[in-house]
Amino acid sequence: MPTTANSVQRPDRRRSLLSESCGVPHACDTALRMRVLSRVPFFSGLSQEQLARIDRRMVSLSWAQGDALYLCGDASTHLFVLAEGRVKLAQPTLSGQEIVVDLVGPGDLFGALSSLGQPVHAESAWALTTVCALRIDPNAFREILVAQPEVALKVLDDVAQRLASTREDVNQHSAGTVRQRVATALLRLADKFGVPSDGDDGALLQVPLSRADLAGITGSTAESVSRVMSQLRRDGVIDSGRRWSSIVDRERLVDAAKGDF
Amino acid sequence: MPTTANSVQRPDRRRSLLSESCGVPHACDTALRMRVLSRVPFFSGLSQEQLARIDRRMVSLSWAQGDALYLCGDASTHLFVLAEGRVKLAQPTLSGQEIVVDLVGPGDLFGALSSLGQPVHAESAWALTTVCALRIDPNAFREILVAQPEVALKVLDDVAQRLASTREDVNQHSAGTVRQRVATALLRLADKFGVPSDGDDGALLQVPLSRADLAGITGSTAESVSRVMSQLRRDGVIDSGRRWSSIVDRERLVDAAKGDF
DNA sequence: GCGGTTAATTGATCTGCGTCATGGTGATGA
DNA sequence: TCATCACCATGACGCAGATCAATTAACCGC
Numbered sequence: 001m002p003t004t005a006n007s008v009q010r011p012d013r014r015r016s017l018l019s020e021s022c023g024v025p026h027a028c029d030t031a032l033r034m035r036v037l038s039r040v041p042f043f044s045g046l047s048q049e050q051l052a053r054i055d056r057r058m059v060s061l062s063w064a065q066g067d068a069l070y071l072c073g074d075a076s077t078h079l080f081v082l083a084e085g086r087v088k089l090a091q092p093t094l095s096g097q098e099i100v101v102d103l104v105g106p107g108d109l110f111g112a113l114s115s116l117g118q119p120v121h122a123e124s125a126w127a128l129t130t131v132c133a134l135r136i137d138p139n140a141f142r143e144i145l146v147a148q149p150e151v152a153l154k155v156l157d158d159v160a161q162r163l164a165s166t167r168e169d170v171n172q173h174s175a176g177t178v179r180q181r182v183a184t185a186l187l188r189l190a191d192k193f194g195v196p197s198d199g200d201d202g203a204l205l206q207v208p209l210s211r212a213d214l215a216g217i218t219g220s221t222a223e224s225v226s227r228v229m230s231q232l233r234r235d236g237v238i239d240s241g242r243r244w245s246s247i248v249d250r251e252r253l254v255d256a257a258k259g260d261f
Numbered sequence: 262m263p264t265t266a267n268s269v270q271r272p273d274r275r276r277s278l279l280s281e282s283c284g285v286p287h288a289c290d291t292a293l294r295m296r297v298l299s300r301v302p303f304f305s306g307l308s309q310e311q312l313a314r315i316d317r318r319m320v321s322l323s324w325a326q327g328d329a330l331y332l333c334g335d336a337s338t339h340l341f342v343l344a345e346g347r348v349k350l351a352q353p354t355l356s357g358q359e360i361v362v363d364l365v366g367p368g369d370l371f372g373a374l375s376s377l378g379q380p381v382h383a384e385s386a387w388a389l390t391t392v393c394a395l396r397i398d399p400n401a402f403r404e405i406l407v408a409q410p411e412v413a414l415k416v417l418d419d420v421a422q423r424l425a426s427t428r429e430d431v432n433q434h435s436a437g438t439v440r441q442r443v444a445t446a447l448l449r450l451a452d453k454f455g456v457p458s459d460g461d462d463g464a465l466l467q468v469p470l471s472r473a474d475l476a477g478i479t480g481s482t483a484e485s486v487s488r489v490m491s492q493l494r495r496d497g498v499i500d501s502g503r504r505w506s507s508i509v510d511r512e513r514l515v516d517a518a519k520g521d522f
Numbered sequence: 523g524c525g526g527t528t529a530a531t532t533g534a535t536c537t538g539c540g541t542c543a544t545g546g547t548g549a550t551g552a
Numbered sequence: 553t554c555a556t557c558a559c560c561a562t563g564a565c566g567c568a569g570a571t572c573a574a575t576t577a578a579c580c581g582c
Contacts, residue, residue, distance in 0.1 A: 091428060093436040094519065101428040114421035122425050145417070146410040153403055156417050160375030163424045164383050166431065167352060167362040173434040174480035175354045178569070211530065219435030224569060226531055242529055242578050258355065439539070472560065485539060487561055503548060503559060 033060055033134065036083040040107045042154030054144055058134040065208075069111075069125040069133065076112035076121045078135050085131035086193070086207045090216060091123045098124070100216040101166065103207060105193065109158060112138050128208050173219040176259055181218040182228045183257035186238065190247050197246060204246040214245075232256065294321055294395065297344040301368045303415030315405055319395040326469075330372075330386040330394065337373035337382045339396050346392035347454070347468045351477060352384045359385070361477040362427065364468060366454065370419060373399050389469050434480040437520055442479040443489045444518035447499065451508050458507060465507040475506075493517065 037043050037051045037058075046054075060083070063069055069080065072092055082104050089110060090098040101123055104110050110125065145152040172184055186205070194203030211222040211229070218225065229245070232238045237252045238245060247253055255261040298304050298312045298319075307315075321344070324330055330341065333353055343365050350371060351359040362384055365371050371386065406413040433445055447466070455464030472483040472490070479486065490506070493499045498513045499506060508514055516522040 091432045093432060095437065097435075099432045099435055101431050114418050114425060118425060122428065142414055145414060149407040149410045149413060152410060152413040152417065153406060156406070156413065156420065157375050159417065159420050159424060163420060163427060164375060164379060166424060166427045167383065169431050170362050170427065170434060171352045171354060171360045173431060174358075174360055174477075175356065210528095216435075221570060222530080223532085223571080226529095227569090230531065240530095471558090482540060483560085484541080484562085487559095488539090491561065 030055070033058070033083070036081070036106070036134065040081055040109075042109070042151055042158055044154075046148070046151070050148070057140040057144070058136045060132065060134055062130065062132045063127040065127055065129050065131075067127045067131075069127060069131070070121050072121055072124040074121050076118060077137065078111050079109065079113070079138055079141050080111040080125075081134045081136070082106050082108050082110070083132040083134055085133075086128040087131055087133075088126050088128050088209075088213065089123045090126060098212075098216050099219070100213055101169070102162070103128075103189075103192065105207075109155065111135075113159060169217075178218065178220045178224045179228045179231075180257055180259050181220065182214065182225055183232070183253050185214065185217050186245060186247060187250075187253060187257060189245075190250075194247070201250050202246060202248045203250070205244065208243040209245070210243050291316070294319070294344070297342075297367070297395065301342055301370075303370070303412055303419055305415075307409070307412070311409070318401040318405070319397045321393065321395055323391065323393045324388040326388055326390050326392075328388045328392075330388060330392070331382050333382055333385040335382050337379060338398060339372050340370065340374070340399055340402050341372040341386075342395045342397070343367050343369050343371070344393040344395055346394075347389040348392055348394075349387050349389055349470075349474065350384045351387060359473075359477050360480070361474055362430070363423070364389075364450075364453070366468075370416065372396075374420060430478075439479065439481045439485045440489045440492075441518055441520050442481065443475065443486055444493070444514050446475065446478050447506060447508060448511075448514060448518060450506075451511075455508070462511050463507060463509045464511070466505070469504040470506070471504050 033055055034048075034051055037055055038046075043051060043054065058081070069087060070076075070078075072090075084106055087104045087110070088100050089102040089104065090100050092098050102110070112121070145155065168188075172181055175181065175184075189205050189207065189209075190203045193205050193207045195206050196202075197204050209217075211225045214225045214229075215222045229238065229240050232253070233240060235252070237247075237249045237256065239248055240246065252261060294316055295309075295312055298316055299307075304312060304315065319342070330348060331337075331339075333351075345367055348365045348371070349361050350363040350365065351361050353359050363371070373382070406416065429449075433442055436442065436445075450466050450468065450470075451464045454466050454468040456467050457463075458465050470478075472486045475486045475490075476483045490499065490501050493514070494501060496513070498508075498510045498517065500509050501507065513522060
């Protein structure tokens with residue numbers, strides 16, 4: 001009983017549901033860049049002219065899915081503001097595995113945050129989708145911050161927020177079973193990248209993570225994550241496939257995160 | 262063969278070697294506060310007058326060992342600059358354990374970093390020693406940052422640095438065996454709180470952490486940490502006792518962190 | 523549509539370490 | 553000096569999950 005073109009509510013086949021916003025690497029034009037900048041949280045409230053001044057110091061670049069924006073160990077010479085797509089920040093462990101330390105979406109700042117600090121990147125940045133980002137060198141960024149202290153405060157808030165979130169991660173990694181950690185991770189991902197799915201209280205996670213990525217997020221292995229997710233899928237709590245996941249029954253997933261059920 | 266008063270090089274008794282800088286809770290006078298402020302990294306370079314202006318907005322407070330400066334869930338109404346002592350920041354897990362997310366020393370900033378962000382503290386702050394800290398409310402702090410953008414940049418660097426360090430923690434928690442993680446944790450602690458010990462390449466960690474604290478740092482349990490440290494002690498790699506540790510043979514500890522030996 | 527490639531699934535095995543329990547030792551205060 | 557308490561050490565046991573290996577399924581380019 002094949003599904004018709006319209007009834008894509010809940011596919012019986014486990015095909016990817018993720019939408020690709022832009023298919024190929026490209027260069028954004030000025031108009032798009034201005035639109036991106038105005039959407040960046042810590043530039044909100046600035047005038048068109050102020051934005052234009054910032055825009056003039058930025059370079060627009062793009063990468064294909066799977067490319068590295070920079071690698072762990074590279075000289076940290078640039079700051080990035082993500083315009084489009086998804087990027088994962090990951091640190092290699094001694095054993096070869098990569099731990100995902102952050103996921104960034106449009107409007108997020110990443111790269112050489114601490115100009116005085118490390119001269120090299122402590123983590124690698126991988127394009128999970130086709131990605132467009134604006135690049136600026138730290139000195140130019142500092143000039144902007146000095147000239148516009150309100151922006152500096154917003155950036156500080158943003159980084160502080162990110163610090164709090166990363167501390168949560170630390171907590172997560174040493175809490176409960178793999179099942180609980182995977183459930184918690186999925187819920188947190190839903191908060192950041194979830195788009196509500198039709199009908200129920202579920203949500204599709206708009207970020208193409210492999211089992212290995214989820215293992216890096218939960219501090220586990222791809223196999224264990226796979227096992228847990230298969231079980232949750234059988235129980236109708238989530239749905240997932242190759243590099244995509246969605247939440248079907250949020251409430252039960254919360255229970256799973258708490259260790260009940 | 263009892264040791265003489267002078268030969269305290271390597272005590273056979275496992276007594277605490279940590280020095281207490283100030284024994285009792287107290288109130289710092291203006292002169293001391295100014296000295297503290299001038300030592301704070303992100304206030305360096307400011308004039309006496311500028312420092313005095315900042316000082317006027319700060320309140321000096323102190324706590325006894327074991328007290329909480331604030332608890333997880335408290336309204337996050339204050340920022341702190343540590344003047345003297347050691348403070349641990351810890352997040353409770355669902356299972357009751359406390360995960361140590363950061364250790365702060367004199368000059369470090371902590372508390373309500375993200376004023377726009379969370380309205381309550383995500384972590385508790387415990388005094389590991391008798392502690393003296395300067396308190397300021399976030400709005401006053403913001404005014405300072407707006408008035409002095411260079412300071413804002415330094416604070417941003419500081420927070421970014423801390424973010425990088427916390428990401429390291431995330432990495433650590435999912436890397437290798439408990440033995441490796443404990444070894445790595447001790448090495449990192451030595452970088453921040455170590456004072457070189459006489460003679461060898463060792464270092465005493467000037468921070469009174471219990472086995473449970475170290476468990477919270479390494480994502481393990483007090484018993485496992487105890488086992489590992491006993492073994493390292495027998496092998497002459499470290500020395501430790503009740504709420505103190507010191508590194509004896511740094512090189513072999515590095516090996517232990519890597520998993521060799 | 524058809525291989526080729528990469529990711530996911532699932533099973534079997536084995537071990538690190540979490541858990542529970544007991545006894546020891548240094549610190550603290552009357 | 554002694555009693556009390558908090559912290560530390562160590563043993564025994566069992567299981568969650570890491571590891572290795574083999575199969576299946578989804579995606580991609582042609």
